[in-house]
Amino acid sequence: MKTEFQSERAFTMLELLVSVAIIGIIASVAIGAYSEYTYLGYDGQAKNDLGNILIEEEAYYADNATYTTDMSILNGFNSTSGVICSLLTANDEQLTAECYHPKGTKTFYWDGQAPIRIEER
Secondary structure, three states, X not given: OOXXXXXXOOOOHHHHHHHHHHHHHHXXXXXXXXXXXXXXXXXXXXXXXXXXXXXXXXXXXXXXXXOOOOHHHOOOOXXXXXXXXXXXXXXXXXXXXXEEOOOOOEEEEEOOOOOOEEEEO
């Protein structure tokens, strides 16, 4: 039998508030880390697309002895969704190109010199 002075086992309001605060702190750290990984993914897509453009441009150059600024005639190149690529200059001696993703943090440039140049946006 229970008497009036015996209490039931339960969490106090303070224990619940501390638990919620700890969960909030852990969630904020996790969301920050997730955001960083998504930026890395967008930047990776842009860098990969630039590499694919370079491969297709070299194939075009092998057939035509010049580079092109018209990406529609690069048969094997399909841009990743959201990635913006531009062929800045193209002639029989040089090719310059850039790619970036609007949600990423970097722009990738190729100006005929290895390695690919990277700029923070």
